[in-house]
Amino acid sequence: xxxGEQLSTLFDTYNVLGAFWxxxxxxxxxxxxxxxxxxxxxxxxxxxxxxxxxxxxxxxHIFRNTPLTILMTMxxxxxxxxFQLQLVSDFKANFFIYAVIVLAIYHAAFVCEAIRSGxxxxxxxxxEAARAIGLGFFPAARHIIFPQALRGSITPLGNTLIAxxxxxxxATVASVAEASxxxxxxxxxxxxxxxxxxxxxxxxFVVIVVPIGILTTWASRKLAVKR
Amino acid sequence: MNEALVQLKSxxxxxxxxxxxxxxxxxxGKGEVIILLGPSGSxxxxxxxxxxxxxxxxxxxxxxxxxxxxxxxxxxxxxxAEVGMVFQSFNLFAHKSILDNVTLGPRKVRGLSxxxxxxxxxxxxxxxxxxxxxxxxPAQLSGGQQQRVAIARALAMRxxxxxxxxxxxxxxxxxxxxxxxxxVNLAREGMTMIVVTHEMGFARRAADRIVFLxxxxxxxQATPDEFFSNPKSDRAKDFLGKILNH
Numbered sequence: 001x002x003x004g005e006q007l008s009t010l011f012d013t014y015n016v017l018g019a020f021w022x023x024x025x026x027x028x029x030x031x032x033x034x035x036x037x038x039x040x041x042x043x044x045x046x047x048x049x050x051x052x053x054x055x056x057x058x059x060x061h062i063f064r065n066t067p068l069t070i071l072m073t074m075x076x077x078x079x080x081x082x083f084q085l086q087l088v089s090d091f092k093a094n095f096f097i098y099a100v101i102v103l104a105i106y107h108a109a110f111v112c113e114a115i116r117s118g119x120x121x122x123x124x125x126x127x128e129a130a131r132a133i134g135l136g137f138f139p140a141a142r143h144i145i146f147p148q149a150l151r152g153s154i155t156p157l158g159n160t161l162i163a164x165x166x167x168x169x170x171a172t173v174a175s176v177a178e179a180s181x182x183x184x185x186x187x188x189x190x191x192x193x194x195x196x197x198x199x200x201x202x203x204x205f206v207v208i209v210v211p212i213g214i215l216t217t218w219a220s221r222k223l224a225v226k227r
Numbered sequence: 228m229n230e231a232l233v234q235l236k237s238x239x240x241x242x243x244x245x246x247x248x249x250x251x252x253x254x255x256g257k258g259e260v261i262i263l264l265g266p267s268g269s270x271x272x273x274x275x276x277x278x279x280x281x282x283x284x285x286x287x288x289x290x291x292x293x294x295x296x297x298x299x300x301x302x303x304x305x306x307x308a309e310v311g312m313v314f315q316s317f318n319l320f321a322h323k324s325i326l327d328n329v330t331l332g333p334r335k336v337r338g339l340s341x342x343x344x345x346x347x348x349x350x351x352x353x354x355x356x357x358x359x360x361x362x363x364x365p366a367q368l369s370g371g372q373q374q375r376v377a378i379a380r381a382l383a384m385r386x387x388x389x390x391x392x393x394x395x396x397x398x399x400x401x402x403x404x405x406x407x408x409x410x411v412n413l414a415r416e417g418m419t420m421i422v423v424t425h426e427m428g429f430a431r432r433a434a435d436r437i438v439f440l441x442x443x444x445x446x447x448q449a450t451p452d453e454f455f456s457n458p459k460s461d462r463a464k465d466f467l468g469k470i471l472n473h
Contacts, residue, residue, distance in 0.1 A: 048299075128281055129318035129377075133332035133384055134308025136301060143331060148322050225321045226366035 006196045020204050022178040026168040033104025038111025064109040072173040075102045099171035110160040118153025151223045158216025162209050232257045232419050238287035247273050249443040260420045262430045265440035271423045275392045279310040308336050311381030311389040315396050317373040319365035326361040329380045351379040355409050371402030391422040439463050
């Protein structure tokens with residue numbers, strides 16, 4: 001079989017694009033979720049309230065230091081199997097949502113730290129000036145600190161997004177039919193085509209991840225705050 | 228003197244074991260221009276910053292227009308809005324245009340509409356001579372222009388008192404005067420001002436009273452004429468000797 005024939009055999013037998021599309025969707029929803037949770041965590045960690053700081057710090061340390069596979073297994077075997085917590089009635093959608101939630105919770109810790117590194121790029125004087133014109137903690141954070149911090153954290157946020165895109169493969173543990181799961185069955189049933197199989201999945205992730213890198217590098221230059 | 232607009236009573240502050248403000252008592256009347264002088268490390272900047280609580284104090288009290296400075300929260304924010312502050316390093320909001328820098332406070336704190344705030348802001352920018360730069364970003368302006376914008380931004384809150392923390396120390400020499408002229412005009416209009424500076428010419432020209440600090444204490448208070456021609460304390464004589472004889 002020529003290389004072209006091998007490719008077409010695999011693409012005819014399996015819905016490769018469909019599988020990658022699941023990874024893209026996982027990435028998309030988990031990115032939104034982790035960004036929201038991560039922003040709140042960052043706000044807690046810079047707040048003047050010690051108990052909030054503690055919660056933020058504890059969250060980051062717990063979730064950043066627990067392997068994602070273990071969190072995913074705990075969610076499915078623990079929360080779903082043991083506590084019987086069915087999120088939606090549709091069987092497949094239930095696993096998908098579980099996977100999104102776990103991915104969001106896990107990556108929120110990294111998003112928090114990325115935003116915090118961005119906050120460190122904002123000079124203290126900006127916060128002092130905001131307070132001096134009478135802005136309280138939240139208005140100052142919203143209008144002055146966060147907009148500048150986000151621009152300063154585009155690169156680390158991009159790195160987190162790339163890690164998230166690749167980490168969506170762990171959703172296979174939660175029985176979500178995505179690319180890495182499909183790769184496993186291809187290897188199982190078409191082991192003679194193993195090199196082409198690896199190539200497909202390697203290239204698939206290159207296609208997803210490289211644009212993220214290019215886009216965030218471009219955006220971090222374009223949106224940099226000039227001082 | 229009128230009744231005190233800013234009143235500090237027995238204010239003390241420590242940085243660890245360092246006693247940076249020692250039992251400071253100071254009253255500033257409405258419309259008065261006070262210049263804080265002193266060697267570096269004397270506590271003059273710290274004193275200036277305690278007045279809108281950018282620095283906390285350990286004991287004593289600070290009141291503005293009869294109201295004791297609250298410790299935190301909404302009331303503190305409201306009181307800060309009535310105290311304008313101009314910093315050494317300008318601290319214009321780097322991601323906002325000049326116009327937005329000046330309108331932010333009036334819109335978010337004073338609750339003005341966008342058009343009202345912009346009208347007022349343009350008038351203030353005209354007054355400090357940078358209205359033609361309104362659409363630019365802070366980094367596109369010279370230091371002198373940025374500092375004048377910072378003054379306009381503080382004035383936009385219609386403050387009762389203006390604090391200046393070494394407003395010309397970070398400027399190139401040729402830009403110092405444009406900022407000092409703006410401040411002199413402000414003083415002439417009757418603004419209450421507390422200024423930390425090393426500009427002796429300005430101190431002579433604009434001050435109603437010189438407050439001389441050394442080692443965290445107020446050593447001497449006098450009119451500019453009296454202070455510069457006939458300083459009473461040895462510490463002030465030494466200070467003036469060092470800066471005036473070169």
